Amino acid sequence: MERNTRQREAVLAAIEHAGRALTPGEILALAQGKVASLNLSTIYRHINALQDEARIVKVLLPGHAARFEAACGGDESEHDHHGGAAHHHHHFHCHGCDRVYALHACPGSMQDLAPAGFVVSAHEITLRGLCADCSARRAT
Numbered sequence: 001m002e003r004n005t006r007q008r009e010a011v012l013a014a015i016e017h018a019g020r021a022l023t024p025g026e027i028l029a030l031a032q033g034k035v036a037s038l039n040l041s042t043i044y045r046h047i048n049a050l051q052d053e054a055r056i057v058k059v060l061l062p063g064h065a066a067r068f069e070a071a072c073g074g075d076e077s078e079h080d081h082h083g084g085a086a087h088h089h090h091h092f093h094c095h096g097c098d099r100v101y102a103l104h105a106c107p108g109s110m111q112d113l114a115p116a117g118f119v120v121s122a123h124e125i126t127l128r129g130l131c132a133d134c135s136a137r138r139a140t
């Protein structure tokens with residue numbers, strides 16, 4: 001049981017410190033440095049438990065395997081979410097390193113984009129391009 005707790009702590013720490021959405025393989029690579037007994041099947045078990053506890057959330061981008069990121073806490077000060085509805089944010093997918101970063105901002109409901117009479121209830125936005133590391137690398 002204690003081993004279980006240490007594993008879960010390592011998985012959560014890896015996701016929280018990464019500051020971006022991680023695939024299970026990336027989580028394993030990061031967490032295994034701390035707890036060598038981890039493997040992909042234990043990673044999935046801990047991911048499921050951490051999702052149940054609402055500590056992490058699943059990020060699904062079309063055409064990509066599921067990734068996981070730390071749940072945004074109740075601290076709205078670091079967010080600029082319009083509408084004040086349920087917390088949500090968007091993502092940036094770097095096509096240089098294939099990493100996915102959370103964007104803690106939202107342009108609003110974009111009701112204006114919908115034809116007259118349509119009611120927008122949700123949207124998903126994924127920006128694509130190069131992250132700071134990749135664009136700096138490309139410039140040299």
Ligand SMILES: [Zn+2]
Pocket residue numbers: 094095096097098099130131132133134135
């Ligand atoms: Zn990149």
Ligand SMILES: [Zn+2]
Pocket residue numbers: 072079088089103104105
């Ligand atoms: Zn957020």
Ligand SMILES: [Zn+2]
Pocket residue numbers: 088089090105106107108123
């Ligand atoms: Zn939004």
